[in-house]
Amino acid sequence: MPPGPNDSRFLKACRREPTDAPPVWFMRQAGRYMAEYRALREQHSLLDLCHTPELAAEVTLQPLRLGVDAAIIFADILLPFEPLGLGLSFAAGEGPQLATPIRTPADVTRLSPVDPAEHLGYVLEAIRLAVRALSPVIPLIGFAGAPFTLASYAIEGGSSRTFDLTKRFMYEEPHAWHALLGNLAELVGKYLAAQAAAGARALQLFDSWVGCLSPADYCNYVLPHSRHAIEVAKASGVPVIHFGTGTATFLAEFAAAGGDVVGVDWRMPLGRAWEIIGPARAIQGNLDPVALLAPTPVREQMVRDVLAQAAGRPGHIFNLGHGILPETPVEAVRAVVEQVHGG
Amino acid sequence: MPPGPNDSRFLKACRREPTDAPPVWFMRQAGRYMAEYRALREQHSLLDLCHTPELAAEVTLQPLRLGVDAAIIFADILLPFEPLGLGLSFAAGEGPQLATPIRTPADVTRLSPVDPAEHLGYVLEAIRLAVRALSPVIPLIGFAGAPFTLASYAIEGGSSRTFDLTKRFMYEEPHAWHALLGNLAELVGKYLAAQAAAGARALQLFDSWVGCLSPADYCNYVLPHSRHAIEVAKASGVPVIHFGTGTATFLAEFAAAGGDVVGVDWRMPLGRAWEIIGPARAIQGNLDPVALLAPTPVREQMVRDVLAQAAGRPGHIFNLGHGILPETPVEAVRAVVEQVHGG
Numbered sequence: 203m204p205p206g207p208n209d210s211r212f213l214k215a216c217r218r219e220p221t222d223a224p225p226v227w228f229m230r231q232a233g234r235y236m237a238e239y240r241a242l243r244e245q246h247s248l249l250d251l252c253h254t255p256e257l258a259a260e261v262t263l264q265p266l267r268l269g270v271d272a273a274i275i276f277a278d279i280l281l282p283f284e285p286l287g288l289g290l291s292f293a294a295g296e297g298p299q300l301a302t303p304i305r306t307p308a309d310v311t312r313l314s315p316v317d318p319a320e321h322l323g324y325v326l327e328a329i330r331l332a333v334r335a336l337s338p339v340i341p342l343i344g345f346a347g348a349p350f351t352l353a354s355y356a357i358e359g360g361s362s363r364t365f366d367l368t369k370r371f372m373y374e375e376p377h378a379w380h381a382l383l384g385n386l387a388e389l390v391g392k393y394l395a396a397q398a399a400a401g402a403r404a405l406q407l408f409d410s411w412v413g414c415l416s417p418a419d420y421c422n423y424v425l426p427h428s429r430h431a432i433e434v435a436k437a438s439g440v441p442v443i444h445f446g447t448g449t450a451t452f453l454a455e456f457a458a459a460g461g462d463v464v465g466v467d468w469r470m471p472l473g474r475a476w477e478i479i480g481p482a483r484a485i486q487g488n489l490d491p492v493a494l495l496a497p498t499p500v501r502e503q504m505v506r507d508v509l510a511q512a513a514g515r516p517g518h519i520f521n522l523g524h525g526i527l528p529e530t531p532v533e534a535v536r537a538v539v540e541q542v543h544g545g
Numbered sequence: 546m547p548p549g550p551n552d553s554r555f556l557k558a559c560r561r562e563p564t565d566a567p568p569v570w571f572m573r574q575a576g577r578y579m580a581e582y583r584a585l586r587e588q589h590s591l592l593d594l595c596h597t598p599e600l601a602a603e604v605t606l607q608p609l610r611l612g613v614d615a616a617i618i619f620a621d622i623l624l625p626f627e628p629l630g631l632g633l634s635f636a637a638g639e640g641p642q643l644a645t646p647i648r649t650p651a652d653v654t655r656l657s658p659v660d661p662a663e664h665l666g667y668v669l670e671a672i673r674l675a676v677r678a679l680s681p682v683i684p685l686i687g688f689a690g691a692p693f694t695l696a697s698y699a700i701e702g703g704s705s706r707t708f709d710l711t712k713r714f715m716y717e718e719p720h721a722w723h724a725l726l727g728n729l730a731e732l733v734g735k736y737l738a739a740q741a742a743a744g745a746r747a748l749q750l751f752d753s754w755v756g757c758l759s760p761a762d763y764c765n766y767v768l769p770h771s772r773h774a775i776e777v778a779k780a781s782g783v784p785v786i787h788f789g790t791g792t793a794t795f796l797a798e799f800a801a802a803g804g805d806v807v808g809v810d811w812r813m814p815l816g817r818a819w820e821i822i823g824p825a826r827a828i829q830g831n832l833d834p835v836a837l838l839a840p841t842p843v844r845e846q847m848v849r850d851v852l853a854q855a856a857g858r859p860g861h862i863f864n865l866g867h868g869i870l871p872e873t874p875v876e877a878v879r880a881v882v883e884q885v886h887g888g
Contacts, residue, residue: 363706366835366870373839413791416811416833418850448756450793451812468759469794490759492709496716507761527709
C-alpha cells in the first residue's frame, strides 16, 4: 500500500505513535500574513471566501508550500450563526458583529434548528474539494467553535475583554444557558462529525475564550457541554483536538472533556501540561505567536525551548499557542517548520 | 493608646495576624459605579480629578460608606507618563492614549527624569489630605503600575489584546527593554516609597497585564525589575501587595519578586495559590468582578466559595480578581462587604 494520511506525522502524533520529527501546523496558517490570501481578499469578503467551496479549498491549500504537516479547512467558527439566525457580519478591519445577539431566554428558544449537512454544506463541499487536491499524506483538519466560545460571541454580539454579558447570562439564566450550550454542543458535534464524513481526518474544537472562567464555573457551566460535543464528534472515528487558552488552572477538567489531543498556550509549559493531563493524551502547542515576529536567534531559541519541553516525546504536535498574527513574515513561518522538522 | 491603622483588620491581614473577620476592599472601589463619582466626573475629566488633591481625596473617601476596610488613593497608574514625556490622554469612553509611545531604543533614552516628590507631588498631597480625613482605623493604600504593565502601555500607546508591540520590543531590543524597565522600576519604587512617606500604610503594585507572558519570559524580562521596584518600595517599612492577573503558571516566580501580599484573580483558587507561594505570604483576592452583577444567591455562593478557599486562614484580604465593573450596583458591593464581615 502507498503511504496515506494514517502514515502522516500528524495523525501518528494524534495517536501518540513515534514520528521521525514532530508534526507542525499553525492555527490561522491560511490567512492575512500570506500575500496570496490578501490578494484573494481584495476581491472577496471573508464570508464570500467561506461560502464559496472552490475559494475556501484554494485558501486551505495556500500554506502547504511552507511545508506544514496538515491542512485545516478555511472557514470561521461563527458560520453556524447564520443558519441559527443571529445575523453574522464582519466589519472591515473589525471583528465579527451580530445583528441579533442572544440576550434573553426567549432568544435561545427562537434559534432556528440547524442541519449541518444542509446549512453548512458549503463547508463540507470545500472539505471534499480540498481533500481531493491534497497530497494523500497531508491530512485535512476540520474544526468548530466550542459551546462556550460560541455562546460568548452569541451573547456579547462580538468580541469582548471581560465577558460580563456572557457571565451574567450564565449566572442569571442558568436554565437558558444550559439550553443554549446544549443546543450548540449538539450542533457542533454533528457539524464536526459531518466534516469527518466529508474527508477531514482530525477535528479541532476551539474554546479560545474559556480561560476567562474560574475552575468552578468551567466545571458547572461548560464542561458537560464540551464533553457532549466531543463525544458526538468522536463517534466519527477521527481524533479530536481540544484547544483552549488560559486554561492553566482547570487543565485537568478541560482534558476530562475527552479530547484525544489537548491544545495549550505559551503560558503553560508542555511538561507541566503532561503532568496534569496524564500521558494518555497528545499535546498541541505552544509557541507564543509573537515569537514569529522576533529576531531569528530569539525565535530559534523559543522553538528549541518548546521542543525541549516536549522532550522528543511521541504525541507532540507543534503549533502556536493561538493564531498566527497578520503581520507575521511568511519566511519566519517557513523557518519554524524547517527547524521543527530538524532541518 | 486608642486603636490606630496598625490595629486594623487590613494591616493585620497584611502581617498574617488573626482578625475577627477577613478585611475587604475592592480594586476601583472609587469609580464609575458610584453616583457621587459620576456626578464629579460630569464636571471634571479623569486627569483633572487626579491632578486636584482636594478632588482626588474626596473621591478616595466616597466608597467608605460601603464599609470597606481600607481606602485606596484615587489616581491612575499611568500618571508618571506625563512627566516622562509620553503625552497621556484619556479619550471619552475610551482607554488611555499616548501621543508619543515608545517604539525605539532612542525613545527610551529621551524619557525625562522623574522626581516623584516634584512631578507627582499632587498625588502625595492627595494622600496627605485623605489620611487627615480618614478614620484612624482605616488605612490608606498607595499604588503604582508595575514595570511590565507600564511598559506595555508605553509601547502599545494604549490598551492591547495581544501585546505584540511590547513583546517585539522585548525580543528585538533587550538592552533598551531592560533600560526601560529598570528606569520604570526605580521610578515606581521611589514613587511608592514617597506615597508611604505621605501617609499610605500599604502599597499595591499593579501588574495587570503580565499574564500575557510565558513563565520563561516573565523570569528573563520582568522579574528582576518587579523585584527592584518592590525592594525600593519596601524600604519605606510598609507592606507591599503585588497584584497580577493570569499569573497561574508563574505564580512562584511572581511571588519571588518579594511582595508581602500576593494578589491573584478568580482563575486561581486561593488554596492552590498558597500551596504554590508558601504560607509566609498573605493573599489578596479573588472574586470574579462579574459576581457583583449576578443574582443575590449566586453572588452569595461565590463569596462563600472564596471565603472557604481561604478557610478562615489569617492573611486573607478579600478583594475582586480585577477592578469593579462600571455597571456594578452599589448595593451588591455593600452586601459583599457585609457578608465577608459575617453580617
